[in-house]
Amino acid sequence: MIVKMKFINISGPRNDIDRVTDTYLSKYEIQLESALSELKTVDNLRPFVELNPYRDALSMANKFVGYLDNPDKIKPDATLALDDMFELVRTANEEYEHLQEKKEKQKQAIGAAQQKQQIISPFQPLDCNIQEVLNYRFIAYRFGKLPIEYYHKMQKYLADDLDAIYVEGERDDTYVYGAYFVSPGEAPKADAIFRSLHFERITLTDEYKGTPSQAYRALSREIDKSQKEIEALNQQIADFLTKQGPQLVAAQKRLQELSNNFDVRKMAARMEENKEDYYILCGWMAEDDVEKFTEEIKNDDKVFVVVEEERDKYFGEPPTKLENPKLFKPFEMYVQMYGLPAHNEMDPTIFVALTYSFIFGAMFGDVGQGLLLLIGGGLLYHFKKIPLAGIVSCAGFFSTIFGFLFGSIFGFEDIIQPLWLRPIDHMTTLPFIGKLNTVFIVAVAFGMGVIIFAMILHIINAARSHDVEATWFDINGVAGLVFYASIVAVIVLFMTGHKTPAGWVLAIMFGIPLLLILFREPLTKKIEKKSNKMEESKAMFLIQGFFELFETLLSYFSNTLSFVRIGAFAVSHAAMMEVVLMLAGVEEGNPNWIVIVLGNLFVCGMEGLIVGIQVLRLEYYEMFSRFYSGSGHAFSPYSQKTESNSKK
Template sequence: MIVKMKFINISGPRSDIDRVTDLYLSRYEIQLESALSELKTVDNLRPFIEINPYRDALNKAVQFVELLPNVQDIVPDTSLGLNDMFEIVRKANEDYMSLEEKKEKLKKKTEQLRTKQQVIAPFRPLDCDLHHVLNYRFINYRFGRIAVEYYHKMLKYLMEDLGAIFVEGERDESYVYGAYFVSPGEVQKVDAVFRSLHFERIELKDEFEGTPSYAYQTLDSEIARIHIEIEDLDKAAGEMLSDRAPQLVAAKNRLEELSNNFDVRKLAARVEDKKEDYYILCGWMAEDDVEKFLAEIKEDDKVFVVVEDDHDTFFGEPPTKLENPKLFKPFEMFIQMYGLPASNEMDPTVFVGLTYSFIFGVMFGDVGQGLLLFIGGGLIFHFKKAPLAGIIATAGIFSTIFGFLFGSIFGFENVLPALWLRPIDHMTTLPFLGKLNTVFIIAVAFGMGIILLAMILHIINALKSHDAEGAWFDANGVAGFIFYASAVASIVLFMTGNSLPAGFVMAVMFGVPLLLIFFKKPLTRLIQKRADKMEESKAMFIVEGFFELFETLLSYFSNTISFIRIGAFAVSHAAIMEVVLMLAGAEEGNPNWIVIVLGNLFVCGLEGLIVGIQVLRLEYYEMFSRFYKGTGRAFQPYTKKTNKK
């Protein structure tokens, strides 16, 4: 059901706002609205312009708590005062930043070493002492790289007459790395040749010892040593935070409360004149909470509360808060997916819970598979609190019930007696139609009943919202209900072999409701005593009315026939399980139990998913579309209830 909401104004001395939010409002759920925009009739309203003093410390506390392992197992230290919490966070931040600064220096050093590695890496195959080479006095050298295609040309055409030695290092798909050595007298000529071959020089600094390979390994060892130092610093930071874990968790929790309470100022307003300076807060609160709140502040002379009775006129539509029995609570997920009910609508959660579970049970009737859904969904819901798991568990109960009614357990239909009928076998003979599967007939009859019930819910919702057209002349209103109920009654009389009413009675039963639906707009204006005229011409009105009426009749038929899917899935489920048992060789008396187990799991998963989607489709398109709008907005309290005393 929808919790009844009240719009309240809370005011008091400006300096008392933190005490009120911390002592009272943090213990209730209240959706605060902007006082500046809601209280348009109050003069001299001004916004609060203050910086949150808890935000920085809270951000640091959150950062440190997120670094702690198994936070949920840490017991907060509740003995700390507010100043102690600030000091704990400040000292932890100081020590943490000191360790982080050391880490950053080591990381920069690592990057520098990696840069050196990248320079020296391509020359590792060269067997020479780099320090000696870089200090040659009578031989010129050039380290660098040359494109592969030019390297091959150099070897083929130039190398014999070049007067230089090229020592190859590593190569990749594009380049050959290495160095060439040349006498000082030939250096200009050789350099010119290598420039024409697009040789790219790589400068090596005299900072390496031994061969390039040895220098690379030395740098690698140095990087590994620095990584160990960084890991030691991380470990030290973790130990430092773990030693202060109870204090940090307590500081984070309390600072979060205080920060949220302080941020209430964003929605509050100030009224300041020569004599007074006070705050105003306003918002929506559940009626029961309002009564408790008023009783609690009765002796507090610094808090003033006004409950607005005519809130719809001045403050708009109340937010929607749903409160249903635990059994139906998971089905609120389906309501939220479609849209929350407005304050003047009925909450369809219980209706959805009952109809969804019932229809699912009919379409998926099997004792064994129903129990699997119930146990699996129940366990997941117990540990994870997932709404969908709760829905699966409830649907599994109804699947089990209809499994007994159909006499089916894990697909076997010769173990349990059918308490009602077997969907795949039971047939019924009807006039004009002949033999039909009984489950199909019952599914359509059930659909007719559901559609009539949805029309009744539509009428109730329309009356609650003072919608005369919707209540009396709509296709789902009183006129539509009478027409559809007359059609249902006539079909039942014909199929059961009873005589139909006289022609004049039939004309009244069907004709009058259709005329009311056709002329719903002018009739509504007549009831409401409105003087406005129709926007369209009479001819256009008749054409539009005719096609709308035709669409209405077509929707009655299609929505009713749509419920055949209930019987179809009940029969198909039994047929699929027959196939599984046939593949397992159950008919021969020596079944393959592995095939039976895997087949049941496959059917339980895949067909269960398909049936769940099909039932949801029936809910949304065949039922919700008739009575439910879902135009409400969610109730969003600025903080959840706490048990703080």
């Protein structure tokens, strides 16, 4: 059902806007509109130009609440005053930043130690005290690395002639790390030779204590110490946040409310009159909420509310809010996918819920598989609130009913007797046609009934919109309904062996509606007393009208036959389950239950998906297209925005 909306104006002293927003608007659903845009006839309107005083504190509160584990499960501390919230957020931020600075220093210390480790690590095999080496006076030294291929050349060709000792450290795939020692007098010659061997020097400083391996282990201890310090700081932060959690959550929620309330100024306007400063807010509210709101503020002398009666004339189309029973609520998803109804349209949710579930059940009739969809979809909808799961559950209920009507349970058709018929083998004899599967006939008859009902809904919607052409002369209007219903009546009479009306009666029943459809444009102009001048010649008008009528007749025929798919899927479902049982060896008396279970799951999943899509196609193309435009826009209340923002 579509909730009836009213457009209201709310005004009062400018400095009272926060109280009104916090006290009233946060409790009721109202879609605020820009007062500057909507109230064009009011003079002296100005926008609010104020900075949100809660934004910075809210940003910090959001940050801290985001650090908490499961903040939704923390009970807020409701004892904090607003000033206490600001102080709490400020002190929490100072404490947090102080601890973060300590962590950052420890991270920097770890980075520096790891960098030193990276330098000293390749020299760990060297058994020498680094500080003593750095203080040698009569021996020159060079730490560095040699490419492996040049190291081998040095050993092979220069080892005997080189007046230097090369002490090897670690190796990798590319280099041999180490140091060479030489007398100061031979140092220039040795340096020249090692440069020719692409030796790269690595500088060691007196920061390293003891041997390279000792220095490496000392650096590891420093890193471990800093990591433990970081863990302690993390625990300190966690304890701090846990302790302050209830207060931080309370502050975040309240600051969120106040920030959103303050942001109402974006939609408000200011008006100065007789040295008094007023605010003006306007928007759409449900009719029931308007009554409650006006009743609540009747004793509040600072709030003035005006309910606009001619809403459509001045403020455009009202937004659409759907309100349906819980059983049909999930099917609103399909309506929203097509488009929300306009305020003067009928809400098709209940129609979709009943027809979709019924058709799905007829195409997927099986007691066992229907119960699986019913229970599985119901549980998923109960715990996760997924609309599609609710739709599957309703469809499963009707599948179970049709399963009893068809006598099928998990594909077995010899366990229970059908309350109606078995789709795969029940035939009916029709005049001029012969034997035809009964479910095909029933599916087409059902389709005819649905199309007629959709035409009636179209007429109601068109009448609500005061659309003369759509009401009387459209192919889905009164003329189209009379024509199509006449055809259906004649077919039913003929197929059941009853007498059909005389030829002249048929000519009237079929001819007059078609003529009305053909001349719908000039007839509408005549009724609405508009100019009857035709844009094209009469001959062109008749030719174009003839082809449109021909297309209309084809569409009636194709739309009706489209419902044959209901019977086709009912038969194919039974046939697929016969194949599953055959593969499982049921006919041989020794069934493979694994094949039966997997086959049922496969058919339930694959065919259930296909049937769901096909039923949705019937809903959209064969039903919705006849009576529903879906041109409405969603109702987006201020309180809903506040709630969604507070969850972020």
